[in-house]
Structures are given as structure tokens and as C-alpha cells.
Amino acid sequence: MDGISDPELEALWDEFHRVVNMTSQELSTWLRTSDAEEDSEPLPEHAGTETGRHVLSILGKRRMDLTEGDIEVMRQVVDTVTAQRRDDLEPTAGDSAWRFRLMRLGHDPLKRA
Numbered sequence: 001m002d003g004i005s006d007p008e009l010e011a012l013w014d015e016f017h018r019v020v021n022m023t024s025q026e027l028s029t030w031l032r033t034s035d036a037e038e039d040s041e042p043l044p045e046h047a048g049t050e051t052g053r054h055v056l057s058i059l060g061k062r063r064m065d066l067t068e069g070d071i072e073v074m075r076q077v078v079d080t081v082t083a084q085r086r087d088d089l090e091p092t093a094g095d096s097a098w099r100f101r102l103m104r105l106g107h108d109p110l111k112r113a
Contacts, residue, residue, distance in 0.1 A: 004071060013063050016074040019081040019089065020106035024059040027052065027106045051076070052104040059106070081107045 004012070022030065031052050054073045061070065081102060085092070092109050099109050 003068075009063065009066070009071070012071065012074055012078065013066075015078050016058070019078055019085075020055060020059065021089070021111050022103065022106045022108050024056055026108075027056050027059065027103075030103050031056065049104050052106070055106045077105050077107075080105060085109065 020027075031049075051073060054070070055077060058066070058070050058074060066074075081089075084098070084102065085107075091112055094109060102109055
């Protein structure tokens with residue numbers, strides 16, 4: 001991949017998997033649940049935000065299969081979660097809107113990393 005060295009990619013991969021503390025099944029369920037309305041639920045491939053679906057896709061990949069787009073989303077998720085959380089990622093309660101925004105990225109602030 002252009003623009004990122006192997007050691008940088010390895011560090012990003014590790015950090016992404018540290019901040020994304022929800023399993024792919026948990027994230028998939030959350031995206032469908034958070035998008036469900038009283039009378040309908042979206043198809044799984046359309047549930048949640050575009051970024052949330054991209055995180056879900058990345059969780060199903062091997063490091064060698066990442067695309068440039070995957071790397072950008074991984075950076076975005078790491079930056080967002082790190083900016084809104086302490087470095088240690090200890091379970092922290094906050095208001096539900098804040099928690100739900102982070103959960104759309106695969107990070108549950110109430111769950112241990």
C-alpha cells in the first residue's frame with residue numbers, strides 16, 4: 001500500500017483493534033438495533049452509518065487485505081475514539097447519546113478494551 005509503511009500499518013491495526021472493543025456480531029446487532037424504527041428494520045447491509053458498516057467490514061478482514069479506504073477509516077476511528085476517551089480506555093459512563101455515537105464506531109465506553 002502506498003503511503004504507509006509496514007510498521008505503521010501494524011501499529012494502526014493494533015490500535016484500531018484496541019479501540020474497537022465490540023465484536024463484529026455486537027457491532028452488527030447494534031447497527032441494526034440503532035437504525036430500527038417502530039415498524040421496520042433496515043436490511044443488515046444498510047443498517048447504521050456508513051462508517052459503522054465500514055468498521056464492520058474491516059473487522060472481517062485480514063491486515064493484508066486492507067484497502068486505502070480501510071486505512072483512512074481506521075485512522076478516523078482511532079482518532080475519534082482517542083479524542084473522546086482517556087488513553088487507558090477504562091470503562092466510563094457518560095450520557096447515552098455520546099455512548100451511542102461511539103458504539104456506531106465499534107467502541108462501547110462501558111466495556112473493557
